[in-house]
Amino acid sequence: MKVLAALTADRAKDNGDGTVDVSRGGINLIYTSGYPALVKFSYLLRLELDEGEAEDLHRFRLDISHNGKAVGPPFTVPVAAPGNRMAGMPIYVNVIGNLQFPVLAEGEIVLAGWVNEDLAVPLVKMYVKTLLILFARPG
Numbered sequence: 709m710k711v712l713a714a715l716t717a718d719r720a721k722d723n724g725d726g727t728v729d730v731s732r733g734g735i736n737l738i739y740t741s742g743y744p745a746l747v748k749f750s751y752l753l754r755l756e757l758d759e760g761e762a763e764d765l766h767r768f769r770l771d772i773s774h775n776g777k778a779v780g781p782p783f784t785v786p787v788a789a790p791g792n793r794m795a796g797m798p799i800y801v802n803v804i805g806n807l808q809f810p811v812l813a814e815g816e817i818v819l820a821g822w823v824n825e826d827l828a829v830p831l832v833k834m835y836v837k838t839l840l841i842l843f844a845r846p847g
Contacts (some may be wrong), residue, residue, distance in 0.1 A: 709761050712800070713754040714821065714829045720750035720804045726790065728752060728802050736832075739839035740811075747836060748808040751819060753829060755787065757799045762789035768803050769822050774836075775815035783807070787823065811836050 718732035728843050730752060753768065766787040772779040790801050811817075814836050821829035 709758075709766075709823060709825060710756040710812075711753070711823075711827070711829050712756055713752065714819075714832055715752055716819070716832055716834060717750045717752060720752045720806070722802050722804050724807050726794055726800050726802070728754075728804070738817075738834060738836050740836060741839055741841045743838075744810045744812050745818075745836070746810055747810055747817070748806075749834075751783075751805040751832070753803040753821065755801045755803070755823065757789055757801060758842070759799070762793060762799045766824050769825070770805060772809070773818045774809075774811050774814065810839045814838055826834050 715730075715733050716735050717730045719730070720733075721729045724755050730750075731750070731766060735749060738749070740747070744770060751770065767788050770783040772783065783805050785803060785805070787801055787803060789801055792801055817834040817836065819832040819834070823829065
């Protein structure tokens with residue numbers, strides 16, 4: 709099994725035919741004007757399986773932390789290859805998590821994933837920053 713991509717995006721959608729639609733892929737900075745703040749983003753993992761791996765059910769686990777503290781329980785999903793495979797063609801599987809959770813302060817978000825508890829997915833790091841919004845008053 710090969711990990712082909714692990715990234716964050718504003719939005720990601722699996723089209724059911726092996727392709728994905730990704731908007732603003734690779735984001736690593738989220739701005740908020742105050743806390744607590746609800747952060748929302750998508751996480752996309754693309755895997756390539758061989759014929760033998762495609763016959764088995766796999767499991768993906770994503771641990772999320774903010775400033776070194778776990779954010780809820782791990783995000784876990786089963787990973788299964790599509791049934792309409794063509795012999796001799798690569799087998800691709802997309803795992804998409806549309807995530808949202810509150811943060812209480814600026815800081816680092818770390819996304820650490822594993823397939824079947826033994827294949828580590830590259831770490832993805834994001835940062836939450838405060839962006840002060842000044843409101844103009846009518847003169």
